[in-house]
Amino acid sequence: MSDLTKLKISEARDGLKEGKFSSRELIAAHLTAMGSAKGMNAFITETLDKAVDGATKSDDRRAKGDVGKLEGIPLAIKDLFCTKGVLTTAGSHILDGFTPQYESTVTTNLWNEGAVMLGKVNLDEFAMGSSNETSFYGNVVNPWRRTTDDQPLVPGGSSGGSASAVASNIAMGATGTDTGGSIRQPAAFTGIVGMKPTYGRCSRWGVVAFASSLDQAGPMTRSVQDAAIMLEAMCGFDPKDSTSVDMAVPNFEAALTGDIRGLKVGIPKEYRLDGISSEISALWEKGIEWLKNAGAEIVDISLPHTKYALPAYYIIAPAEASSNLARYDGVRFGLRVEGESLDDMYSKTRGEGFGEEVKRRLLIGTYALSAGYYDAYYLKAQKVRARIADDFKEAYKSVDVILTPTTPSAAFAFGEKGDDPLEMYLNDVFTVPASLAGLPGISVPAGLSADGLPLGLQILGRPFDEETVLRAAGVLEKAAEFTATPTAWWRG
């Protein structure tokens, strides 16, 4: 039975269809895996009863011929998605005990397609982090270890719980959210596929907001095909989100033709950074070779303002967050620390309820918007952002997709990045520009580092052209033949 956890969504779909196993059996196998992997700390809330109940209902539906796109498939949900009647924390102390009375649009879509929830997975507090070290519920551990030592490694962030759960076969897929790389970077660190669709493709309604103009939900899976299946189920127009785009959802799976002959692939010279590991550079070259061999045309391009994406991001995202997180005030939900006055209650609640990284960003964001500094920081950053978006627009005149590394390095050990927040921010150097421009991007596992850790390559596309991105990613996946799996140290 434990073999069932190794299946991809596409394979489980076939097995369920052919009656080789039931959803109940599939879920049971995953619940067992979940139970034996507590040491990874991937889950904040395990919803066993719901999972069993969901599987039973799925089997009943299937018996009646009512089969959704993800019928009976076990998923983990990032604890940033509000789930009705299930604790939702955003990885923060300040949401203590918060039980939403509503269900996010994305998870609603998934349940409507028959998916079954295993539980809510851990993340950096309010999705602010690149290593899953900022969660109030503790660090998530990467299922991968170096071949050279036994040090626990970070899974990346902020969707670290999602990444670890999928990479260790606890969940067949997981929802992630990506603000500056929070899907793609942990996917790369854990050897799975992570896709951020175009801004506006997935509804943000019911997803705890970090930075509204950047946040976008997406799938984290063990194959490109699975990503296509899951994305199709979770996205779609939502009238409750003013930034949701009213556009038909394509059949993403059908886009995986394997044929990229004539596809123009851009290689941005500005991504050849100093300090990038030679392994990463080598992998990138391999990726170029693979796509070329498959018939793509490689085009050198320039994205001249790439260098400024990170600093612009680290003004814009905190500025929006400083306003988005003002609602956590101890009045209507979550933690309240009593005070002598209303303001005292606010300050104590927020002072104790938010962790250090969140506080740091809220202060930066507040400062960047404050009188006298708005023009120099926030407005300037939004102008630079426009420049960055223009760079991509210009590039897409001559190319269809862009190929880059996902991260500048493989997963690192806890505490390895030191106390310097700037060093941590550099993790997102390859993922942030596309976030600022709202473009779709996917990370595909493409190789191993010398010490046995997975490395990812990223494909970026035109707005709402996820199909081409997925097609190119499929070709990359096939060429890379990435079959390595982590050793199950966590089953202790």
Place this chain on the structure above:
Amino acid sequence: MSLDKNTVAKVANLARIRVEEKDLEPMAAELNAILGWVEQLGEVNTDDVAPMTSVADMQMRWRQDEITDGGYQPEIVANAPSEEEGFFAVPKVIE
């Protein structure tokens, strides 16, 4: 644009985040490091650039004026740390 301890205290107050006196100085140093790094944005010529308002290149949709929501007070106050007969309750405000 270096930010000192007092400014951090002011900003923390604006953000309603209690920061201990002893933490103000180290926080100022951290924030200054980040802001110093951000200064490089100044190198970009943005003279004739309109600030980005949205990445979504689309028109805002309008909702019809219909009552489609509300009417569920118990759900609204269900998570309240302090509730009095359907009201949210907070420490008394003296104007």
Place this chain on the structure above:
Amino acid sequence: MGMIIQGATGDWEVVIGLEVHAQVSSNSKLFSGSATEYGADQNTQVSFVDAAMPGMLPVINEMAVEQAVRTGLGLKAKINKYSVFDRKNYFYADLPQGYQISQFLQPIVGEGTMTIELKDGEIREIGITRLHLEQDAGKSIHDQHPSMTLVDLNRSGVALMEIVSEPDLRSPEEAAAYVKKLRSIVRYLGTCDGNMDEGSMRADVNVSVRKFGDELGTRCEMKNLNSMRFIQQAIVYEANRQVDILEAGGKIKQETRLYDSVKGETRSMRSKEEAHDYRYFPDPDLLPLQFDDAYIEKIKADLPELPDEKKARFIKELKISDYDAGVLVAEKEVADFFEVVAKGRDAKLSANWIIGDFFGNLKRTSNTLSNTPVSADSLGALIDLVKDGTISNRTAKEVLEEMFDTGKDAAAIVDEKGLKQVSDTGAIEAAIDTIIAANLDKVEQYRGGKDKLLGFFVGQVMKATGGKANPGVVNQLLKPKLDG
């Protein structure tokens, strides 16, 4: 006439600007589908969006946009086809998001003008700076619990139009006239019910003083005044307070002050005194608000006749006096009522009846036009009875009272009580003959030059006919008979 405060150092001029918050008439809120109706139980007209639950998002109500554009057109203002919603960030118990969605740099409506008419007939043009859309906050109740402030979010997210005037007003009377006129316009337009008691309209008042010809002085703002009387009282108090300070060599501190209507004074709101820094920035949950000329034209085409135009028409076409026209158009309901009554009737007579006895009876019976027991058609029918001589003017006044008290229509009352005026010359002649015969001595005196006795005879005839004789006919018949 502006208000002048005579100080020891000379005359001071009072400069006033108003920011009026008018609740948009709409079924649902600005960014959510909850109801807006006044007076519901606490937190029953609240959605997860209004309560700012995590992950909730705003979606704009098309009616709010339409109403703002309509109001802008009514104020003859520039309509901005591109405007932006910003977040105004501050913490307060009844502001669940921790920010108010408002419009800061790019409002939906730009500059416009409005005329106000003062008691002495002077017409003044007041500049409108802008109109923007924003969310209302919830309500904090401080006096219902011994140690807690209670928060009701029913009002949270209701659409408001903030209408900002130029500092063009010079006296409390002008300020009141401005609010009254604005209220009249939005009610004509149907964009706000103007109900100040229910908080549908409230004003922030900015007051400063200066010596004539000087630059503008430092202003103080008094927030949330919800009656014409409070607005005027607050201005008078505040202007005098400022003059006292300046004359004593002091300086005015720019601040927000609270008007205490019980004590009749303004005082500094120390709790709100810490430096405000609202950190406005464009709301990333929303896109810019855009529409085209055709949209504006469509609203313009449906615009009702506004008080100024209506007044001009009443004067020109219906020959109503300037004063009466002003009274009739001030409230849309009155103007509508008048137009129904005056239709096919003598407009001047109709106006006199409405402004005079009809209003008098409304007041006597503690009614308002909205629940009047006498409809426009009923009043018209009464006027018809006067006009065709069925009843006298004096009788008609009594009939109207009866109509108010019983709800019956005029004809029924006249019938029931037999109030029909007698114009039958035969009956009147007979009465005259009887009276002349019984008063031959007085006839002699009359013929001897005592003209005043004519009144006696008229009175006797009226008495004999029970007051129903048509006085005109009586006069006509009596004179020749007395003269012999």
